[in-house]
Amino acid sequence: MNRRFALVALPLFLALVAAAPPRGGVRHTAPVPAPIPLADTVRVVVTTDLGPIELELDGKHAPVTTANFLRYVDTRRYDGMTFYRAMHLAWGEQPSGLVQAGVRDPRKLLPPIAHEPTSQTGLSHKAGAVSMARFAPGTATSDFSILLSDMQGLDADPKATDPEAQAGFAVFGHVVAGMDVVRKIWDAPRSATEGEGALKGQMLSPPVKMLTVRRAPLPVVQPVP
Numbered sequence: 001m002n003r004r005f006a007l008v009a010l011p012l013f014l015a016l017v018a019a020a021p022p023r024g025g026v027r028h029t030a031p032v033p034a035p036i037p038l039a040d041t042v043r044v045v046v047t048t049d050l051g052p053i054e055l056e057l058d059g060k061h062a063p064v065t066t067a068n069f070l071r072y073v074d075t076r077r078y079d080g081m082t083f084y085r086a087m088h089l090a091w092g093e094q095p096s097g098l099v100q101a102g103v104r105d106p107r108k109l110l111p112p113i114a115h116e117p118t119s120q121t122g123l124s125h126k127a128g129a130v131s132m133a134r135f136a137p138g139t140a141t142s143d144f145s146i147l148l149s150d151m152q153g154l155d156a157d158p159k160a161t162d163p164e165a166q167a168g169f170a171v172f173g174h175v176v177a178g179m180d181v182v183r184k185i186w187d188a189p190r191s192a193t194e195g196e197g198a199l200k201g202q203m204l205s206p207p208v209k210m211l212t213v214r215r216a217p218l219p220v221v222q223p224v225p
Contacts, residue, residue: 082207102143117156
């Protein structure tokens, strides 16, 4: 039952709210600077109202998704945005579920990116994983989730008959420090009335602000004497 729920219902839970362009059909965005060459591993610190979360992004195995996330970081489009959702699952070892963040201002959104399934990247939806939210494959923009529990039902399953289960969601990194902050976000108050459909009761009230999102140096590995 649990796996069926994850494969069938969670795509709806993870869907983004569509960002319509302003009146006149024109979306104005700031110029995007030339990208920094993508490294195999990139550290990013998300500084929130509740503390910092350090992410390690996998540019080697998920280059498209990682490069997209870094474009939002380098143009500071995540600054001032929020973690706005905490999904609590009743089963499994607690805490079980995820938190979700992203750019809610349509003027700051970049074009959607190609989908990188876990069957291609070799990554998986384990506790601490960072995963892109989306509608259909190929529609992901800025929104991402951090998992508090293993949710491999969100991995791509090429043998599945359901197209959503075949595609799964795109993991592109994991938390290396600050899971206690992720837990605080997950534990934050939620509105009983905000949100539509399956999202009702999952919206944080108030949302947790991302003050800054910045690249950080990788730790220096000392040579073995």
